[in-house]
Amino acid sequence: xxxxxxxxxxxxxxxxxxxxxxxxxxxxxxxxxxxxxxxxxxxxxxxxxxxxxxxxxxxxxxxxxxxxxxxxxxxxxxxxxxxxxxxxxxxxxxxxxxxxxxxxxxxxxxxxxxxxxxxxxxxxxxxxxxxxxxxxxxxxxxxxxxxxxxxxxxxxxxxxxxxxxxxxxxxxxxxxxxxxxxxxxxxxxxxxxxxxxxxxxxxxxxxxxxxxxxxxxxxxxxxxxxxxxxxxxxxxxxxxxxxxxxxxxxxxxxxxxxxxxxxxxxxxxxxxxxxxxxxxxxxxxxxxxxxxxxxxxxxxxxxxxxxxxxxxxxxxxxxxxxxxxxxxxxxxxxxxxxxxxxxxxxxxxxxxxxxxxxxxxxxxxxxxxxxxxxxxxxxxxxxxxxxxxxxxxxxxxxxxxxxxxxxxxxxxxxxxxxxxxxxxxxxxxxxxxxxxxx
Amino acid sequence: xxxxxxxxxxxxxxxxxxxxxxxxxxxxxxxxxxxxxxxxxxxxxxxxxxxxxxxxxxxxxxxxxxxxxxxxxxxxxxxxxxxxxxxxxxxxxxxxxxxxxxxxxxxxxxxxxxxxxxxxxxxxxxxxxxxxxxxxxxxxxxxxxxxxxxxxxxxxxxxxxxxxxxxxxxxxxxxxxxxxxxxxxxxxxxxxxxxxxxxxxxxxxxxxxxxxxxxxxxxxxxxxxxxxxxxxxxxxxxxxxxxxxxxxxxxxxxxxxxxxxxxxxxxxxxxxxxxxxxxxxxxxxxxxxxxxxxxxxxxxxxxxxxxx
Amino acid sequence: xxxxxxxxxxxxxxxxxxxxxxxxxxxxxxxxxxxxxxxxxxxxxxxxxxxxxxxxxxxxxxxxxxxxxxxxxxxxxxxxxxxxxxxxxxxxxxxxxxxxxxxxxxxxxxxxxxxxxxxxxxxxxxxxxxxxxxxxxxxxxxxxxxxxxxxxxxxxxxxxxxxxxxxxxxxxxxxxxxxxxxxxxxxxxxxxxxxxxxxxx
Numbered sequence: 001x002x003x004x005x006x007x008x009x010x011x012x013x014x015x016x017x018x019x020x021x022x023x024x025x026x027x028x029x030x031x032x033x034x035x036x037x038x039x040x041x042x043x044x045x046x047x048x049x050x051x052x053x054x055x056x057x058x059x060x061x062x063x064x065x066x067x068x069x070x071x072x073x074x075x076x077x078x079x080x081x082x083x084x085x086x087x088x089x090x091x092x093x094x095x096x097x098x099x100x101x102x103x104x105x106x107x108x109x110x111x112x113x114x115x116x117x118x119x120x121x122x123x124x125x126x127x128x129x130x131x132x133x134x135x136x137x138x139x140x141x142x143x144x145x146x147x148x149x150x151x152x153x154x155x156x157x158x159x160x161x162x163x164x165x166x167x168x169x170x171x172x173x174x175x176x177x178x179x180x181x182x183x184x185x186x187x188x189x190x191x192x193x194x195x196x197x198x199x200x201x202x203x204x205x206x207x208x209x210x211x212x213x214x215x216x217x218x219x220x221x222x223x224x225x226x227x228x229x230x231x232x233x234x235x236x237x238x239x240x241x242x243x244x245x246x247x248x249x250x251x252x253x254x255x256x257x258x259x260x261x262x263x264x265x266x267x268x269x270x271x272x273x274x275x276x277x278x279x280x281x282x283x284x285x286x287x288x289x290x291x292x293x294x295x296x297x298x299x300x301x302x303x304x305x306x307x308x309x310x311x312x313x314x315x316x317x318x319x320x321x322x323x324x325x326x327x328x329x330x331x332x333x334x335x336x337x338x339x340x341x342x343x344x345x346x347x348x349x350x351x352x353x354x355x356x357x358x359x360x361x362x363x364x365x366x367x368x369x370x371x372x373x374x375x376x377x378x379x380x381x382x383x384x385x386x387x388x389x390x391x392x393x394x395x396x397x398x399x400x401x402x403x404x405x406x407x408x409x410x411x412x413x414x415x416x417x418x419x420x421x422x423x424x425x426x427x428x429x430x431x432x433x434x435x436x437x438x
Numbered sequence: 439x440x441x442x443x444x445x446x447x448x449x450x451x452x453x454x455x456x457x458x459x460x461x462x463x464x465x466x467x468x469x470x471x472x473x474x475x476x477x478x479x480x481x482x483x484x485x486x487x488x489x490x491x492x493x494x495x496x497x498x499x500x501x502x503x504x505x506x507x508x509x510x511x512x513x514x515x516x517x518x519x520x521x522x523x524x525x526x527x528x529x530x531x532x533x534x535x536x537x538x539x540x541x542x543x544x545x546x547x548x549x550x551x552x553x554x555x556x557x558x559x560x561x562x563x564x565x566x567x568x569x570x571x572x573x574x575x576x577x578x579x580x581x582x583x584x585x586x587x588x589x590x591x592x593x594x595x596x597x598x599x600x601x602x603x604x605x606x607x608x609x610x611x612x613x614x615x616x617x618x619x620x621x622x623x624x625x626x627x628x629x630x631x632x633x634x635x636x637x638x639x640x641x642x643x644x645x646x647x648x649x650x651x652x653x654x655x656x657x658x659x660x661x662x663x664x665x666x667x668x669x670x671x672x673x674x675x676x677x678x679x680x681x682x683x684x685x686x687x688x689x690x691x692x693x694x695x696x697x698x699x700x701x702x703x704x705x706x707x708x709x710x711x712x713x714x715x716x717x718x719x720x721x722x723x724x725x726x727x728x729x730x731x732x733x734x735x736x737x738x739x740x741x742x743x744x745x746x
Numbered sequence: 747x748x749x750x751x752x753x754x755x756x757x758x759x760x761x762x763x764x765x766x767x768x769x770x771x772x773x774x775x776x777x778x779x780x781x782x783x784x785x786x787x788x789x790x791x792x793x794x795x796x797x798x799x800x801x802x803x804x805x806x807x808x809x810x811x812x813x814x815x816x817x818x819x820x821x822x823x824x825x826x827x828x829x830x831x832x833x834x835x836x837x838x839x840x841x842x843x844x845x846x847x848x849x850x851x852x853x854x855x856x857x858x859x860x861x862x863x864x865x866x867x868x869x870x871x872x873x874x875x876x877x878x879x880x881x882x883x884x885x886x887x888x889x890x891x892x893x894x895x896x897x898x899x900x901x902x903x904x905x906x907x908x909x910x911x912x913x914x915x916x917x918x919x920x921x922x923x924x925x926x927x928x929x930x931x932x933x934x935x936x937x938x939x940x941x942x943x944x945x946x947x
Contacts, residue, residue: 201636201637202636202637203637203638203639203640205635205637206635206636206637206638206640206641207640208552208553208574209552209553209571209572209573209574209575209609209612210552210553210572210573210574211573212636214636280553280557320529320531323530323531324529324530324531325530325549325551325553325554325557326551326552326553327551327552327572328551442845442848443845461848464848464849465848465849467851468832468849468850468851468852469849471851471852475885475886476885476886476887477884477885477886479885480835480836480885481835481836481881482834482835482836482837482840482846485841486841510835740835740846741845741846744840744841744845744846745840745841745843745844745845745846746841746842746843746844746845
């Protein structure tokens with residue numbers, strides 16, 4: 001690990017300060033003391049007694065918040081660990097990450113939750129918030145002890161990887177999780193309709209001779225969940241929206257004032273199913289990459305607020321698992337280290353403005369899941385990232401910090417460069433320091 | 439002229455230009471002459487090793503490749519691996535290492551997963567020939583089907599072909615659609631909506647669900663093999679109903695052109711895809727397909743492997 | 747027409763009739779006389795044309811075999827069996843080439859069994875083509891005997907093969923090419939030097 005300075009006080013010189021939540025957008029300096037923003041703007045540069053980092057005109061903003069990642073520990077440490085996942089996160093500008101429950105053992109018991117929380121605290125890079133399972137063993141049969149899991153630190157409940165299996169269980173989960181003010185996050189997919197499909201059903205699947213997953217697979221369960229939500233007091237968070245139909249359903253539900261939020265992932269607004277042709281299993285995830293029409297609908301959903309946030313669905317798999325028959329390879333791609341750059345591409349193409357992107361990747365996810373978040377205001381938490389939008393990076397070169405490298409963006413030139421990341425005022429990532437150590 | 443195959447593998451008919459396909463047909467002509475000789479072997483691939491790597495049982499295709507290779511004097515190694523070991527997670531990378539260790543000059547691959555031959559071709563130093571991958575391609579089958587059509591009809595231009603049956607799950611159909619349309623043949627896909635891909639926009643084909651309408655004025659009717667388990671998976675209600683709606687019978691053929699040619703990649707489910715075959719024997723090209731298969735595969739092996 | 751298929755040569759040729767390197771060795775009437783003499787020799791050695799089967803080695807031997815057959819028929823007053831063989835599949839240099847050559851069509855209207863085969867080629871050089879043709883003939887059946895007729899024997903044998911009937915022996919250098927054309931009335935045999943094509947770049 002790149003050893004970084006453990007002090008939680010510093011001075012950041014010559015930066016552009018941006019925070020969509022506080023409305024700050026100015027040039028100046030920033031001083032952090034004991035993990036909190038002390039002052040910022042046209043303030044005096046201290047002569048001694050505090051480390052001074054050169055901002056060189058880069059942008060400092062609240063750190064990113066990811067509500068959907070897989071850190072694979074416990075159980076699948078060959079794919080990722082809490083440590084390698086955390087390192088990937090902070091190098092991507094993330095200061096807080098929610099990790100899914102499909103570990104081994106499944107996070108359906110407070111001891112598993114506590115194990116994750118404690119391990120993350122030992123590592124001390126990003127803040128890690130476990131998502132508990134909805135059902136024991138993700139089997140879709142018996143509810144987990146959501147009360148105990150909440151006390152242990154779970155911030156939401158999901159059987160991610162699988163949809164909540166039955167309508168009945170989904171209703172009970174919504175109702176019961178509401179008792180602890182926690183959302184139920186659903187991976188919306190009708191498995192029966194997917195019927196063993198491995199990519200989006202459409203012209204590309206016809207051409208490649210691969211079994212397709214129809215858009216309706218997603219839409220059917222989004223619709224089911226929304227109709228059940230209507231008559232409960234619960235809160236639904238729709239994971240990784242990928243289809244135009246799914247966006248439309250969520251948009252209508254919000255008009256009906258249902259208590260629903262939704263996320264999408266960078267790949268759904270960056271790529272279409274055509275990517276499967278050249279990236280093979282590195283473009284295989286579930287839900288699958290869809291068509292251009294869906295991609296544009298996802299961007300529109302981000303613009304009009306139908307989709308509340310961008311999550312990564314960071315899903316590491318070892319090379320030997322991905323380098324094989326397409327239909328036998330597991331679903332999922334890594335995303336923590338490319339997410340912000342792909343978001344910047346939306347800003348560069350004029351689809352979003354910068355403050356909207358920061359809202360979608362930091363402010364809104366933190367609010368929806370009640371997570372701590374950096375703020376550029378006096379007394380605000382110093383969970384911050386510093387990035388240089390005028391530079392570019394090449395994804396995965398010289399290497400990802402994640403243990404895995406299953407990314408369709410591998411070796412692609414992407415916009416922006418994360419320069420530094422601070423969690424609670426401590427510098428947890430510094431691009432140049434890593435370069436020097438390399 | 440001689441170095442006309444631009445690719446060193448045969449993965450998809452998509453890789454072949456019309457000139458290349460015609461060159462393969464011309465070469466097959468010469469090889470078919472050999473089969474009437476006392477000694478049917480020529481020494482062109484002497485000292486070369488061909489590995490037949492079959493992850494799916496297929497006696498016909500494997501035997502056809504084996505005869506073709508042996509007539510060219512290549513040494514043939516057959517490796518047949520069950521589908522179950524693929525599912526169990528036997529690594530394809532191990533397969534690649536096996537091929538390299540055997541010092542193979544060429545490898546013929548049949549695999550239940552689409553895209554595997556292409557995947558392997560990027561990782562081995564020898565020629566890779568696709569003998570059928572998943573639902574994607576079966577290029578030598580399409581070549582021999584086209585060759586049969588060429589021999590029986592004398593041309594491709596202006597022909598109307600109907601491909602009848604389970605298009606959705608058929609690599610034979612996919613390869614034929616690509617090859618036939620490239621040769622300027624008009625193609626009609628005939629089958630129930632459940633067995634035709636939901637999106638066919640990239641193919642220049644007509645989709646018809648009624649068999650009578652589908653075979654009308656056709657020069658060639660190509661029936662596909664129906665996997666019997668499609669009935670249990672609700673793609674069709676029953677084999678009986680499928681046979682009634684989509685079986686090729688003498689009555690149906692009367693709607694096609696008087697000299698219609700009937701093809702089937704085999705093995706045939708008699709009474710289902712093809713009914714009362716004896717009564718339209720003179721229209722059947724099915725035996726020709728088997729015979730021409732060896733010539734086409736010899737041509738492919740020769741053109742890919744006889745050089746350095 | 748050339749005994750060494752120009753496409754075979756590892757060095758590209760630039761046959762140029764205006765080139766001072768090209769030398770005409772035999773003209774039409776000389777060649778016609780040679781063919782006539784060879785026909786007579788073949789008939790004499792085999793005591794007539796009974797069971798004779800003239801088989802030209804493609805490319806160059808095809809036309810010569812036809813000319814010999816016509817001549818024999820004119821002498822004997824009855825047709826003689828005639829065929830051609832493509833030896834491509836039997837070549838020993840296939841695997842040294844970047845890619846295999848296209849196949850030519852062998853035409854053997856009758857079985858070779860119990861026949862006296864006269865293999866015909868325009869130029870005898872290393873003997874390798876003849877070796878191919880012999881192997882091919884044995885794969886086709888069991889001829890009574892095989893004899894070899896060539897228009898030009900230019901020497902440089904690499905195999906223990908000799909011709910039974912020779913139009914003319916012409917001493918050559920390895921860097922020379924014997925060019926045979928049997929176009930009616932314009933028959934020529936010429937000698938030219940193998941030149942290396944200069945890459946314009």
